[in-house]
Amino acid sequence: MIHVTTVRSPACRGVLESIEAPHLPRGYRAIYAEDIPGENRLAILGSEIPILARDRVAYAGEPVLLLAGPDPGRLAELRDAVRVVVREEDPVLEWESFDPDQVVLRRSADSGDPDEAFAAAASVLEARYRTESQDHLYPEPQGALAVFDYDKLVVKCATQWPFHVRDCVRSVLGVKPQEILVLPTPLGIPMDGRLWYPSVLACHAALAAYLCRKPARILLSRDEDFRFTPKKARSSVTLRAGLDAEGGLTVLEARIVLNTGAYAPLAAELLEQACLQVTGSLSVPNLRVHGYAVRTNTPPLGAFSGMGAAHSAFAAESLASRIAREREEDPLEWRSRHFLRKGSVLITGERLREKTSFEEIGRMLRASSDFARKHGSYELIRKRRSAIRSEESPRGIGIAFGYQANGAAFAALAADSFSVESTLNKDLSLAISTSAIAGDEGIRAIWRSTAAGILGIPAGKVYFPAVSTAAVPDSGPSVLSRNVAVINRLIERSCVAIRGRRFRSPLPISSRAVHRARNPLRWEGDVVRGYPFESLSCCGAVVELELNPWSLEPRVLGVWICVDGGRIASERFARSALSTSAIAALGQCIRERLPLEGGRVPEDGYREYGVLSLAETPPVAIEFLPWDDGDPLKGIGELPFLCVPAAFSAAAAQASDLNADRLPFEGGEPLAGMDGL
Amino acid sequence: MKLDFILNGEDVSCQAEAGDRLSEILRDRFSLLGVKSDCRSGHCGLCLVSLNGRTVPACLVPAFRVRGSEVITIEGFEQTDEYSDLREGFRKSGAEPCEFCRGALLLAAASLLEERPRPEAQEILERLSTVFCRCHDPAALVRGVQTAAELRARRMYFRAHR
Numbered sequence: 001m002i003h004v005t006t007v008r009s010p011a012c013r014g015v016l017e018s019i020e021a022p023h024l025p026r027g028y029r030a031i032y033a034e035d036i037p038g039e040n041r042l043a044i045l046g047s048e049i050p051i052l053a054r055d056r057v058a059y060a061g062e063p064v065l066l067l068a069g070p071d072p073g074r075l076a077e078l079r080d081a082v083r084v085v086v087r088e089e090d091p092v093l094e095w096e097s098f099d100p101d102q103v104v105l106r107r108s109a110d111s112g113d114p115d116e117a118f119a120a121a122a123s124v125l126e127a128r129y130r131t132e133s134q135d136h137l138y139p140e141p142q143g144a145l146a147v148f149d150y151d152k153l154v155v156k157c158a159t160q161w162p163f164h165v166r167d168c169v170r171s172v173l174g175v176k177p178q179e180i181l182v183l184p185t186p187l188g189i190p191m192d193g194r195l196w197y198p199s200v201l202a203c204h205a206a207l208a209a210y211l212c213r214k215p216a217r218i219l220l221s222r223d224e225d226f227r228f229t230p231k232k233a234r235s236s237v238t239l240r241a242g243l244d245a246e247g248g249l250t251v252l253e254a255r256i257v258l259n260t261g262a263y264a265p266l267a268a269e270l271l272e273q274a275c276l277q278v279t280g281s282l283s284v285p286n287l288r289v290h291g292y293a294v295r296t297n298t299p300p301l302g303a304f305s306g307m308g309a310a311h312s313a314f315a316a317e318s319l320a321s322r323i324a325r326e327r328e329e330d331p332l333e334w335r336s337r338h339f340l341r342k343g344s345v346l347i348t349g350e351r352l353r354e355k356t357s358f359e360e361i362g363r364m365l366r367a368s369s370d371f372a373r374k375h376g377s378y379e380l381i382r383k384r385r386s387a388i389r390s391e392e393s394p395r396g397i398g399i400a401f402g403y404q405a406n407g408a409a410f411a412a413l414a415a416d417s418f419s420v421e422s423t424l425n426k427d428l429s430l431a432i433s434t435s436a437i438a439g440d441e442g443i444r445a446i447w448r449s450t451a452a453g454i455l456g457i458p459a460g461k462v463y464f465p466a467v468s469t470a471a472v473p474d475s476g477p478s479v480l481s482r483n484v485a486v487i488n489r490l491i492e493r494s495c496v497a498i499r500g501r502r503f504r505s506p507l508p509i510s511s512r513a514v515h516r517a518r519n520p521l522r523w524e525g526d527v528v529r530g531y532p533f534e535s536l537s538c539c540g541a542v543v544e545l546e547l548n549p550w551s552l553e554p555r556v557l558g559v560w561i562c563v564d565g566g567r568i569a570s571e572r573f574a575r576s577a578l579s580t581s582a583i584a585a586l587g588q589c590i591r592e593r594l595p596l597e598g599g600r601v602p603e604d605g606y607r608e609y610g611v612l613s614l615a616e617t618p619p620v621a622i623e624f625l626p627w628d629d630g631d632p633l634k635g636i637g638e639l640p641f642l643c644v645p646a647a648f649s650a651a652a653a654q655a656s657d658l659n660a661d662r663l664p665f666e667g668g669e670p671l672a673g674m675d676g677l
Numbered sequence: 678m679k680l681d682f683i684l685n686g687e688d689v690s691c692q693a694e695a696g697d698r699l700s701e702i703l704r705d706r707f708s709l710l711g712v713k714s715d716c717r718s719g720h721c722g723l724c725l726v727s728l729n730g731r732t733v734p735a736c737l738v739p740a741f742r743v744r745g746s747e748v749i750t751i752e753g754f755e756q757t758d759e760y761s762d763l764r765e766g767f768r769k770s771g772a773e774p775c776e777f778c779r780g781a782l783l784l785a786a787a788s789l790l791e792e793r794p795r796p797e798a799q800e801i802l803e804r805l806s807t808v809f810c811r812c813h814d815p816a817a818l819v820r821g822v823q824t825a826a827e828l829r830a831r832r833m834y835f836r837a838h839r
Contacts, residue, residue, distance in 0.1 A: 139723060139777035139810045141715055188775040189811040222716040440812070441773060572771040576814040584811055607718055613806035615799065617815045 002027075004208045004218040005075045007065035007082045008228065009057035012091035012297040012599040016057055019065050020083040028069035028078065029212055036207065038174030044164070044196040045413065047104075049263045049300070051172055051203050057086055058262035059299050060600045061228035063200075068208040068216060091297035091599045095259040096236045098294045104264040105293040107275050108526040109347050112286030117251030121242030125323060129239070129315035130662045131645075133259075133301055133594035134232040134587070135609060136193030140186065142229060143219035144201040146209035152181045152470075155206055159184050159198035161477040162435050166469045168199040169206045180206075182469040187439055189580065192303040192479055196265060197229050226606040231594050232304035233270055234259040237278075237315035242286075247327045249320075249338050251286035254278045256312055258293045261301035267293035272521055273308030273405075276347060276532065280316030280646070281335065281358050281401035283344035298599045305581065306641030307480055309405070317400035317646030318661065321653070330372065331399055331650065332362050340403070348521065350531045357564040357625055358401050361540040364623055369542040369560040371399060378654055385657065393546040395557075398650025401540045402642030405533035406485035406635045413517070418476035420490035422451065423510040424498050429461045432494075433472040436487045438464075442573025443483045446633065447491050449569055454495040455502075473512065481635020485534050486515050488633050535632060538564045539639035541582070543647040547655045552667030554590055554652055556618040559644065564625040565636035571624070577637045579620045585644040587612045589652075593664050682743050684709075685753025693740040700724040700735035702743070703750060711751035711780040722808035725781035726750050732788040732807070751780030758832060759787050766825025772817035778810035786822045795826055 007019070021030045033040050033054035042049045053064045064084055069075050092102060118124065144157035146169075153173070159165050162182045169180045182202070187194060201218050208216035220229070235258050242251035256274050260267045271293045278289050304310070324334035339358040343351050366372055374397045385394070421433040430451055438444045444464065452459040465471060475487055493513035501509050519531040542560040547553065559582055568574045591610035595602055602608070645663055652660035656667050680693045684707060691706045700714040703726070712735055713723035719734040726735045727749040728742075754760050763783050767773070774782050782805060789796055789804040796804075798819045805818055 137809070137811055139713075139715070139721070139775060139812070186776055188777050191811060222718075222721070440775065573773075576771060576773065576817055579814040579816065580812055583813070583815070606716065607720060611809060613809070614813055614815050614818070615803040615806045617802070620816065 002068045002070055002208060002212055002214045002216050003072045003075055004066055004068045004204055004216050005072070005079050006063045006204065007067060007079050007084060009053060009060055009062040009064050009086060010084055011057055011086040011088045012060045014057055014086040014088040016053055016055055016064060017085045017087050020085070021065065022078060022081040024078065025074070028067065031066040031068060031207055031211060035211060036172060037210070038172045040172070042168050042196070042199055042203065044265050046268045047263060047265045049200070049265060051200065059297050061299060062262070063204070066204055066208060068212055093296055093298065093599050095234070095294045095296050096257055098257065098292065102294045102296070103292050104260065104295050105267045105271055107271050107291040107523055109275060109289045109528045110287065110526055111345060111347055111349060114251050114253060114286045114288040117286035118242045121250060122245040123243045124240060125243065125326070126238070126240045127319055127322060127659065127661060129237045129318055131235045131311055131314060131588070132664060133234050133596070134304060134592045135226060135594055136191040136231070136304065137611065138190050138193055139188035141219055141222065142197070142201060142225045143217065144198065144205040145215070145217045146202070146205040147215040148209065149181070152179055153206055153209060154181045154183060155202045156183045156185050157198040157202045158187050158194055160187070160190055160192070160194040160437055160479060161196070162467060162469050163474040164196060164477065165199045165202045169202055172203045173206060173210050180469070184437055184467050187437055189439060191305045191584065192307060193230065195303055195477055195479055223603070223606050226609070227601040228299055230265060230300040230302045233301040235311035237312055239315055239319050241319060241323065243323065247323065247329065247334065249282060249284055249323065252279060252284045253288045254290070254312070256289065256291040258311065259296055259301055260293050261296055261298040263300050264293055264295050265300045265302040270302065270308035274312040276405065276521070277309040278312040278316060278347065280313045280320065281340055281403060282316060282320060282338045283340045285345070287347060289347065296599070298596055299601065305584065305638050310641040310645070313402045313642040314645045314649070314663065317402065317643060318649045321398055321400065321646065321650035322659065325653065330375065332366060332371065335401065336362065348528050348530050348532070353531070354536060356403065356536065357538045358540065360625055361401065361538060361562045361564060364562045364625070365399060365540050365542050365560055368562070368621060368623060369544070369558070371397060371542055374544065382654055382657055391549055393549055394655040395544065395546045396651040396653065396655030397542060397544040398647040398654065399540065399542045400643040400646035400650060401538070402639060403536045403538045404481060404635055404638050404642065406481050406535045406537060413476065417514050417516045419473040419512050419514045420475055420487060420494055421473050421510060421512040422491065422494040422498060423508050424455065426507045428457055429463060430455060430457060432462065432464050432491055434464070434475040434487060435467050435469065435472045436475040436483050437467065437478040438483065439478070440573070442570055442577065445573065446484065446569040447488060450488055450491055451495045454492065454499055481637060484633050484635045490515055535566070535634055537566060537634035537636050537639060539643050541640065541643040541647040543644060543651045545648070545651045545655060547652070547667060552656055554665055554667065556586060556590070556648070558618050559586070559620045561620065561622045561640060562625070563622070563636055563639060566634040567627045567629065567631040568624055569633055574624070574636060575622050578622050578640055581637055582620050582640040582644050583612060583617050585640045586648065589645050589648040589663050589665060591664055678741070680740055680744060682745060683747040685749055695739060695741040697740040698736050699726065699738035699740065699743055699748070702740060703735060709750045709752050713777055713781070720809065723778055723781050725784045725808065727754070727784060727788065732784050751784060754784060754787065759790070759829065762828040762832065763787060763825040766828055767821035770817055770820035770824050772814065772821035775810060775812040778808050778812065781808045786825065789822070790826055790829060794830060796822065
């Protein structure tokens with residue numbers, strides 16, 4: 001076994017002039033970009049990233065050289081002795097007011113007549129909402145193992161997309177797909193942080209194994225992982241809303257800027273989802289959106305749960321609360337006049353084909369959280385605050401809504417097909433072959449119960465052959481609730497097909513169900529077309545908090561979530577998924593912020609990164625709208641990311657009388673300047 | 678240096694440098710992979726072990742501190758009745774920690790139940806805060822530990838009156 005360590009760029013941006021490696025002892029090898037036998041690039045849905053930087057570096061910490069050898073301790077010494085010479089250029093770090101050459105991708109869309117609507121508006125309100133970068137903090141370490149097994153190179157790593165790993169390794173080594181076998185290792189809660197980066201590490205390990213002809217392992221330390229691997233993109237969403245005399249929202253103009261760091265991985269997906277959900281739960285008859293994915297010289301920033309949509313949903317729902325506050329209306333009542341409903345026109349020009357349930361969700365939340373009474377009394381206190389001198393902690397309560405677009409196909413994958421194969425064996429056991437990665441046992445329980453119900457066999461007879469790219473079909477990336485919205489449907493279809501042949505053909509009977517995106521988003525200039533999701537699941541959240549009267553540090557007192565997720569296959573797993581997502585979303589609101597200093601994450605960044613501990617988590621009450629057994633299953637895991645931040649922001653705004661338009665909430669900053677006193 | 682200690686109830690011995698981390702010794706020399714060795718700074722708590730009856734992050738324990746001590750990892754803890762109580766309590770309550778944090782969580786919960794046989798919710802959350810993982814559902818974990826506490830109390834009652 002040899003170990004692999006990464007030599008990284010010391011500069012954020014510049015020309016890579018030379019890499020001076022020390023004399024390497026016998027058994028050790030340096031691997032340069034020139035040594036890559038295939039292509040020195042990793043393709044991820046329209047973005048390209050070098051496996052090893054060759055001429056230029058785009059962020060501090062970018063891999064420029066691999067060192068492979070038997071002793072990890074000696075490798076670390078050798079790594080420290082390598083001199084990487086970069087002719088530095090000024091790093092590009094500004095992103096909200098960007099230069100045109102920073103734009104990786106631009107998306108625009110108009111619906112209705114925004115100009116005329118603004119001209120007719122009785123009032124116009126403008127606000128900007130910003131979110132910071134957040135770390136995924138998955139529990140498993142980042143690493144990969146590559147081992148030769150006869151005529152195949154076997155690659156093991158924790159990934160959400162095994163076939164992407166295979167295709168990248170194949171391309172980097174310049175070999176045939178069947179020469180690479182990927183065996184995914186267990187995943188914790190990946191938060192979409194394992195979508196593509198494991199492929200980079202797999203390529204590094206595979207390169208070392210291929211060139212040294214020995215099994216190779218790469219394992220990043222937690223500090224290395226924190227400082228140099230992708231995080232959540234930063235966002236700035238500026239909204240300009242036109243209102244009629246009754247306070248009705250008639251027009252919305254949005255400028256979305258996503259800082260996607262170096263190489264802008266997944267920029268298209270993030271930006272398109274952000275544009276798609278720019279109105280949040282609201283229906284706006286006249287709409288104009290300009291979206292930009294911008295490149296900077298920070299480590300790559302990209303996907304996180306909520307995939308782009310969370311950025312714009314936070315902005316839209318926060319704006320809705322602000323409009324209601326300024327008009328002195330109940331935020332729920334104001335929203336109820338604007339909710340997306342069946343037939344509402346989407347940004348694509350298509351009409352929403354299914355009914356939404358925001359009104360019912362609002363009613364349930366109002367009752368469970370006592371929203372109307374609390375909101376009314378906190379609002380009264382807020383208005384009288386200047387007249388009353390009090391050292392009591394000010395309180396606030398906020399509400400927000402959101403929807404999850406189930407099975408929203410990645411536009412870049414629209415032409416591809418993904419499948420699941422089921423086989424009913426002679427002993428009436430059912431094998432379901434899929435490369436989809438079940439993050440927890442809950443997903444498999446859902447798949448098992450779906451298949452068992454259709455075929456009338458005990459759930460215990462349903463099993464899943466180990467995922468291996470040689471043995472299971474490509475089911476696509478496990479992201480955007482595809483495991484429920486797409487994979488479960490494919491399992492359903494394949495089992496229905498088996499049931500149709502059950503007493504006509506001898507066992508074993510196999511059936512493969514194939515998924516193709518029906519009507520994906522298509523951007524043509526300033527026009528976007530398509531109906532880009534299979535179904536919607538709706539959600540609302542109420543957050544109640546109090547602020548420290550001196551530092552304005554928030555303490556969340558309670559979170560109430562109500563979900564319409566179609567049929568809930570396992571209430572236990574659903575509650576658990578929603579609760580963990582709500583806590584991660586609150587982490588973003590209160591504390592989690594990737595420290596970036598001059599484009600770099602500092603060495604002690606991981607230790608300084610603030611997270612909510614279990615002891616600080618508030619009670620999270622979860623309820624579901626009633627469902628029928630015939631209702632479809634829908635994804636729900638991302639819903640809290642779409643409405644909890646905006647509910648928090650509304651509550652913080654009410655408690656602080658500030659516009660809580662930036663996450664994490666910065667109410668605590670007024671005291672920061674007093675540290676030195 | 679030669680390191681003699683009691684590991685999961687057995688006398689063991691190995692060679693180690695004085696500053697080697699206990700987490701690495703347990704994984705590399707004894708193949709106890711239930712001990713996760715991740716942040717190496719005590720932050721994540723995934724490497725919790727019981728050292729002389731106290732749960733500590735093994736990544737912060739240098740080898741010389743282990744000499745003559747008793748170490749219990751999740752692999753050893755799995756052989757005990759206390760483990761069965763917790764596993765059953767978690768199962769009944771729908772607390773399903775992921776396989777990366779499960780061992781550390783169970784050891785932290787067990788140490789709490791040793792000290793406080795009937796812990797309050799906040800005590801449970803504070804003790805389990807030593808382990809960080811995105812998979813945690815606080816309400817389910819509280820129910821899990823409290824259910825385990827009931828099972829444990831019942832087991833001890835029957836043992837005392839057998």
